[in-house]
Amino acid sequence: MKVLDNQQMRLLDRITTKEYKIPGLILMENAGMNTTVEVMKALNEDYRKKVIIICGTGNNGGDGFAVARHLYNKDVQVKVYIVGDEKSIQNDAKVNFEAIQAMRVSIGVLKDENDMIDFNLDLMKSDIVVDAIFGTGLNKPVKGIANEVIGVVNKVKRKIISVDIPSGISGDTGKVLGSAIRATKTVAYQLPKIGNLTAPAIEYNGELLICPIGIPQEAISKSQYEAKLITEKTLKDILPIRGLNSHKGNYGRALMIAGSRGMTGAAILASKAALRSGVGMLHLAIPEELNDILETQLTEVMTVPFQVPKGNAKEFTGVEDIMGSLQRSNVVALGPGLGRSKETEVIVERVLREAKCPVILDADALNVLPKMLKLLKKVKSRCILTPHPGEMAKLTGLSIPEINENRIKVAKDFSRKYGVIVVLKGASTVITDEEGHVYLNTTGNPGMATAGSGDVLTGIITALVGQKINLIGAAMAGVYIHGRSGDEAAKITGEYGMIASDMVREVPRIITEIVNKKKAFD
Numbered sequence: 001m002k003v004l005d006n007q008q009m010r011l012l013d014r015i016t017t018k019e020y021k022i023p024g025l026i027l028m029e030n031a032g033m034n035t036t037v038e039v040m041k042a043l044n045e046d047y048r049k050k051v052i053i054i055c056g057t058g059n060n061g062g063d064g065f066a067v068a069r070h071l072y073n074k075d076v077q078v079k080v081y082i083v084g085d086e087k088s089i090q091n092d093a094k095v096n097f098e099a100i101q102a103m104r105v106s107i108g109v110l111k112d113e114n115d116m117i118d119f120n121l122d123l124m125k126s127d128i129v130v131d132a133i134f135g136t137g138l139n140k141p142v143k144g145i146a147n148e149v150i151g152v153v154n155k156v157k158r159k160i161i162s163v164d165i166p167s168g169i170s171g172d173t174g175k176v177l178g179s180a181i182r183a184t185k186t187v188a189y190q191l192p193k194i195g196n197l198t199a200p201a202i203e204y205n206g207e208l209l210i211c212p213i214g215i216p217q218e219a220i221s222k223s224q225y226e227a228k229l230i231t232e233k234t235l236k237d238i239l240p241i242r243g244l245n246s247h248k249g250n251y252g253r254a255l256m257i258a259g260s261r262g263m264t265g266a267a268i269l270a271s272k273a274a275l276r277s278g279v280g281m282l283h284l285a286i287p288e289e290l291n292d293i294l295e296t297q298l299t300e301v302m303t304v305p306f307q308v309p310k311g312n313a314k315e316f317t318g319v320e321d322i323m324g325s326l327q328r329s330n331v332v333a334l335g336p337g338l339g340r341s342k343e344t345e346v347i348v349e350r351v352l353r354e355a356k357c358p359v360i361l362d363a364d365a366l367n368v369l370p371k372m373l374k375l376l377k378k379v380k381s382r383c384i385l386t387p388h389p390g391e392m393a394k395l396t397g398l399s400i401p402e403i404n405e406n407r408i409k410v411a412k413d414f415s416r417k418y419g420v421i422v423v424l425k426g427a428s429t430v431i432t433d434e435e436g437h438v439y440l441n442t443t444g445n446p447g448m449a450t451a452g453s454g455d456v457l458t459g460i461i462t463a464l465v466g467q468k469i470n471l472i473g474a475a476m477a478g479v480y481i482h483g484r485s486g487d488e489a490a491k492i493t494g495e496y497g498m499i500a501s502d503m504v505r506e507v508p509r510i511i512t513e514i515v516n517k518k519k520a521f522d
């Protein structure tokens, strides 16, 4: 599914009205009708309940007036409040405004402090609030009376249904512009906006519902978009069905360089996740002193023990053992639990210079990467980087808040600048490629914020690349499966008690489920 920014949504609206001759008023009517259905569900047929509809002076407010008209016709107790000057209401919104005036729906206007008294009283008596203050037209920080209204609405803890996007959220970035409504449910029209899906705004949507409003499919298929959502359907096109006559050689020979004293768990998690995601053969390069413990823990993995010098990193001859194994691999992943030592620097540098196969860089490989960023451009094959915002901050020199306020742009810029695929982790993981494509993940939950969770992701992506899935497909499928494994694990343990191994356990079942659906479809 496409995800649009404000301008792209406006363009799609315009194409619908101009080229497909569907008047904006019809779109607004569909939007109003669909939102009314959601309000009716929230009312649960209890006609004693009161609904307040807060409308801005733009088309988002127009949708709100249409909702008011339909609810009023159904004998629901409705009160409309307009934030701003009603004289500035125009076009389609004005048609709906004049209709509710003619129908004598109760309307109040909020222009200054004095108007807040009645509003507050009505708000206290209300059961449901419909938020139609700002939609995709929000273009500056919310101030004055609108800011005050948002503040009090958030405090009264009513059911809040936001029209298109919670008012105050930037549809372009998901950033809170001053203040924003914290909705219980958001009814987004036709396609989600970036702001509906990216952090930090995902906290504000409540339940997100995408409702059609009558924009023609042809117009949507031709429309420009900022990002695409990764869904189960995306994966059906990515994950191959295994040939009956296939053998382990068909599914890759992956090299994982992970783990160090005190961080063997990272190597174990990444390795198990890779095996559980179907890689044919997995070699794990680890310091020799850890070989016994890892061989005991990882029955199916072949270890590549390497010597770590006691003193001078220049005497790190063990790196040649790793490079030898690299020559025979069709994917290499490095970083989980590797430590931030001089040896790690040597390993990362040598891999970037010598690898002929795709390279996946995570954790400590990313931590030492700022010293040798330019090498990324020299890699013979392609790279996937899987930073969390902290690692991204080191890679870019930006602060973590700067990254989180503009996740898509930051990832996109880095991908373009260095010619790599970026998987910027966190709630709603963003994936970007060298050509500026953006993909947003829909799976996962806060239970995944637990040590080792990222190592599992690295393992899954490594296995998929090993199985010769193209890199961007592997990154997309990897984050989706990883998030679903978190969602499935949370159903059993809950978010508090979930640990990374619980996620590994769920991976095979999720992959099988998707591939089986694909088989049934084929």
Ligand SMILES: NC(=O)C1=CN([C@@H]2O[C@H](COP(=O)(O)OP(=O)(O)OC[C@H]3O[C@@H](n4cnc5c(N)ncnc54)[C@H](OP(=O)(O)O)[C@@H]3O)[C@@H](O)[C@H]2O)[C@@H](O)CC1
Residues within 6 Å of the ligand: 010, 013, 014, 024, 027, 028, 031, 056, 057, 058, 059, 060, 061, 062, 063, 133, 134, 135, 136, 137, 138, 139, 140, 141, 142, 143, 146, 163, 164, 165, 189, 213
């Ligand atoms: N055919 C269509 O297009 C369809 C569109 N649809 C709906 O329209 C919505 C988009 O409508 P929109 O473009 O009219 O913008 P909207 O979000 O209502 O806000 C604009 C108003 O807010 C004002 N304003 C902005 N920022 C402000 C601030 N910080 N503080 C104070 N004021 C501020 C701005 O003022 P101005 O910039 O003019 O000064 C203007 O008055 C979309 O989300 C969907 O719900 C559906 O009906 C389907 C058909």
Ligand SMILES: Nc1ncnc2c1ncn2[C@@H]1O[C@H](COP(=O)(O)OP(=O)(O)O)[C@@H](O)[C@H]1O
Residues within 6 Å of the ligand: 363, 388, 425, 426, 427, 428, 429, 443, 444, 445, 446, 447, 448, 449, 450, 451, 452, 453, 454, 455, 456, 457, 482
């Ligand atoms: N709130 C959340 N919602 C969805 N996914 C999350 C959330 N918090 C963390 N995750 C996911 O969990 C993983 C954590 O990775 P990372 O921060 O590298 O952890 P670690 O280094 O401990 O393994 C990432 O894939 C991230 O997207």
Ligand SMILES: [K+]
Residues within 6 Å of the ligand: 060, 131, 132, 133, 134, 135, 162, 163, 164, 165, 166, 167
């Ligand atoms: K809104």
